[in-house]
Amino acid sequence: MDYTTRPREFNFNQKVYEIVKKIPKGKVTTYGSIAKMLGDPHLSRQVGWVLHANKSSEVPCHRVVDRTGRLAPNFAFDGAEEQRRRLESEGVGFADEIHVDLNSCLWQE
DNA sequence: AAAGTGACGCATT
DNA sequence: TAATGCGCCACTT
Numbered sequence: 558m559d560y561t562t563r564p565r566e567f568n569f570n571q572k573v574y575e576i577v578k579k580i581p582k583g584k585v586t587t588y589g590s591i592a593k594m595l596g597d598p599h600l601s602r603q604v605g606w607v608l609h610a611n612k613s614s615e616v617p618c619h620r621v622v623d624r625t626g627r628l629a630p631n632f633a634f635d636g637a638e639e640q641r642r643r644l645e646s647e648g649v650g651f652a653d654e655i656h657v658d659l660n661s662c663l664w665q666e
Numbered sequence: 667a668a669a670g671t672g673a674c675g676c677a678t679t
Numbered sequence: 680t681a682a683t684g685c686g687c688c689a690c691t692t
Contacts, residue, residue: 592675598675599688602675605673668692672690674686676684676686677683679684
């Protein structure tokens, strides 16, 4: 990481990771929620960027969806199907093929 | 260096 | 109700 030119970004990334790691099993959260927890509701896009940059890692990014509950892109993991499968096995309910049931599974501090 | 792009979200048309 | 536009910020070309 380049602290000189991107000090803010570095800190932001760390925070995002910390939050995502805290998501309990069987729950999901949204990019917007994470951004809000960080203090700036408008950083939702960056949250997505951070997760994409890290994708498959120690961070359970499959528990992060957009504000409608829609699963992220087919580009992540092995495809949206894989993500849905993982979420379902954790007990996350689905409204339809690509939308989680935020009503009962949305996690918030 | 400038413009285009994107794991988003909200307001407006 | 659906479609479009704009803000936000880092990345890529």
